[in-house]
Amino acid sequence: MTLRRRDVLGGLVASLALPVGGAVAQTVPSASSFRFGKAGGGTYPLADYRGRPVLIVNTATNCGFAGQFATLEQLWQRYRGRGLMLIAVPSNDFGGQEPLEGAAIAEAARQTHGATYAFAEKTMVKGPEAHPFYRWAASQRPTETPRWNFHKYLIGRSGELLGGYSSLTDPIGPQLVRAIGQELQAG
Template identity: 60%
Template sequence: MSSFRSPNPARRGALALIGAGIAWGLRPAHAGEIRAGAFAFEKPEGGTLPLDAYAGRPILVVNTATACGYAGQFSGLQGLWTRFGDRGLTVIAVPSPDFGNQEPLDGVAIAEAARRNHGVTFPVTAKTHVRGPAAHPFYRWAAAEKPGTAPNWNFHKYLVDRDGALIGAFPSSVEPSDPRLVTAIANALPTA
């Protein structure tokens, strides 16, 4: 008779989560619980934009496209950044080619177009897939955290709280000035 005993169910679950994190290229998480800070995006100019650099701050992550009919939302996102940035909000644009290839630009040209055409001063990542099997690990994590909320088009918004938990998902049709989004952001900010 063998003396090997399989790990208890809780340990097996934790090991599976850690294994999934390793497969997704994540950094270690807190006691088996994955938070947004475990992820990083590539910068268009090279290097990475680690979300753990924004620990303690709410983050609005938005998949964008410069040639999309919703591209006017860049200005509204800039308005949120201007209004709430001093109180801790970080807005991050994640250009994506996934919806009608409405992001025809590459590299730093995307960030330059967002800045020139819409006054964007918040971080813009490198072009990234946000849906399907090639989706960035942050987007796979977000879809698993809030089933049924994967982006269906450009300018889908995910709100992460100060502790790195996903607290909201807002479809493309929700404008940055929408009271539901503004209220969710205000509630995620530290109290004055």
């Protein structure tokens, strides 16, 4: 039996695709593959929002940008009826500005800023221990990763990462409103 060069090369390429142990590597095709835990238990599976744009924002109650809780609420009130999903992801990764835990975070944002949108459990958003969604987003858009609290990721209706927006981006400013409006019209 003679081996053709193409067969040998094909076998080598296929073996490189397998991790140690021979298991098939899984790919993450979209944001819909992820879920965030809820502070009181349960999860927010992003797959449940397929067909709708999703805005994911890492937050902190003691941050100088905390006023964005209120402008995020304005955005939520304006677009939730048209299909937008908004999930706040509290994090203590930047300046230790989220001292609260669990449901107390959402309650503080509601009492102080009127926030009524969904709140995930406190989550790491940077570094090797970051939530898998944030590691995936960083691999998709390495120049648009969170550098501080209130970084925003917009997920498209098909689960694709449409963009990352810095803490300085006003939630009801033209840049983000335009991107959300375009995604809502695409449906």
